[in-house]
Amino acid sequence: MAIRVFDASANVKALIAAGPFIGLVLTPLSLFIFGRLQWTASTACTSNYFLGALSMTLAALSQNYFLFVLGTIFSGALLMQQPPLLVHIYTENYAPDRRGYFVARTIVLSSLFAIGFSYIGGKLLDWDITYYHFVFLFMALAILCASFATNRIPSTPLPPGSSRNPLKGFSYVWKDKIFGSMLVIWMFLGFGNLIVLPLQVEFMVKPRFGIEATNTQVALAIGIIPLVSRILTTQIWGYLYDRYNFFLVRGMISSAFGLGHLIFFNSHAVWSLYIAGAFSGIGAAGAQIAWSLWVTKFAPSDKASEYMAVHTFFTGFRGILAPFIGFYIVTSMSAFGISLLSVTLVSISILLLIPLKRVAEKQTQTKEKNV
Numbered sequence: 017m018a019i020r021v022f023d024a025s026a027n028v029k030a031l032i033a034a035g036p037f038i039g040l041v042l043t044p045l046s047l048f049i050f051g052r053l054q055w056t057a058s059t060a061c062t063s064n065y066f067l068g069a070l071s072m073t074l075a076a077l078s079q080n081y082f083l084f085v086l087g088t089i090f091s092g093a094l095l096m097q098q099p100p101l102l103v104h105i106y107t108e109n110y111a112p113d114r115r116g117y118f119v120a121r122t123i124v125l126s127s128l129f130a131i132g133f134s135y136i137g138g139k140l141l142d143w144d145i146t147y148y149h150f151v152f153l154f155m156a157l158a159i160l161c162a163s164f165a166t167n168r169i170p171s172t173p174l175p176p177g178s179s180r181n182p183l184k185g186f187s188y189v190w191k192d193k194i195f196g197s198m199l200v201i202w203m204f205l206g207f208g209n210l211i212v213l214p215l216q217v218e219f220m221v222k223p224r225f226g227i228e229a230t231n232t233q234v235a236l237a238i239g240i241i242p243l244v245s246r247i248l249t250t251q252i253w254g255y256l257y258d259r260y261n262f263f264l265v266r267g268m269i270s271s272a273f274g275l276g277h278l279i280f281f282n283s284h285a286v287w288s289l290y291i292a293g294a295f296s297g298i299g300a301a302g303a304q305i306a307w308s309l310w311v312t313k314f315a316p317s318d319k320a321s322e323y324m325a326v327h328t329f330f331t332g333f334r335g336i337l338a339p340f341i342g343f344y345i346v347t348s349m350s351a352f353g354i355s356l357l358s359v360t361l362v363s364i365s366i367l368l369l370i371p372l373k374r375v376a377e378k379q380t381q382t383k384e385k386n387v
Contacts (some may be wrong), residue, residue, distance in 0.1 A: 017148050022081045035089040039096030040332025044325045046097045051174045057104040058171040061181045065163035068094040069156045078150030107320045120254025175318045185322040201365045202259035208361030210338030237289040245297030253302040263373040272299035274362040280353030
């Protein structure tokens with residue numbers, strides 16, 4: 017809509033795309049505010065969804081370029097305030113050995129609805145671009161329904177520590193060595209993935225890379241096939257997350273991403289791009305569960321939301337920075353060089369898991385002896 021209706025500038029389009037990542041960066045501050053208000057996690061989620069629905073409605077009804085941009089940025093940023101709050105809700109309501117199962121079911125359900133809505137919404141916009149008002153209003157209605165739903169979920173007030181200092185959670189980065197090390201590992205994997213995502217379309221369509229895929233082939237390779245493989249494997253990852261060692265599962269997730277990037281940027285045939293897309297979807301399925309829940313494996317239950325706020329902050333930081341790095345790379349490196357850089361970063365994230373797993377096992381043994 018920013019392109020075809022409002023003819024937005026490159027900077028404005030980048031700002032709209034950065035809205036969710038800006039929201040992630042602000043999660044420590046929002047957690048501090050909700051803690052000061054002594055709200056429950058469910059009440060805070062309800063508030064974010066309600067304000068997000070209002071922002072989306074503003075974008076839907078606005079004929080003004082500035083208000084449209086403002087509404088889309090605010091809705092994206094508000095919806096990204098939820099992860100630390102949802103972790104608090106998961107910790108209280110789901111047994112430790114069932115969290116992956118329940119979150120996986122939610123992801124599968126939302127993905128199936130996303131396919132249907134994307135198809136119907138795309139058809140509406142093909143018929144008449146001005147129907148975007150109705151598409152956005154429907155999204156606002158969906159967000160409002162989420163607001164009512166989360167309001168019915170039982171939860172306790174956020175931990176008192178979250179209301180004392182919005183920067184307090186960052187002290188866990190060096191106080192909790194496993195947590196801090198995991199953040200470094202996520203950073204390597206995150207940059208390895210994010211720097212190549214904006215380049216996939218470029219690689220498939222630009223003549224200098226030799227593929228020159230059609231629009232349908234692009235949609236299959238980076239849209240439909242990854243989404244289908246993601247849906248098919250999400251429940252499996254949920255089972256693995258609940259039953260097996262976290263570091264092993266985390267290494268498997270990273271390996272799927274690494275294989276996907278290696279195959280994709282060294283492909284000379286469209287069918288191999290489809291295989292790469294399947295691996296990317298498999299990795300994304302596991303990563304979404306691990307990203308949403310991993311702090312519950314290491315954080316004390318009363319500090320899970322603070323740990324998650326720090327994790328989401330760094331996710332937002334790399335999400336804002338990585339696309340700029342990626343587009344710089346595509347102008348100065350070959351396809352093989354891009355894949356090599358990405359796979360190197362992903363491989364480092366895997367190798368770092370090995371010593372960290374040993375440290376975690378020693379800590380567990382020490383705790384058991386003390387008990």
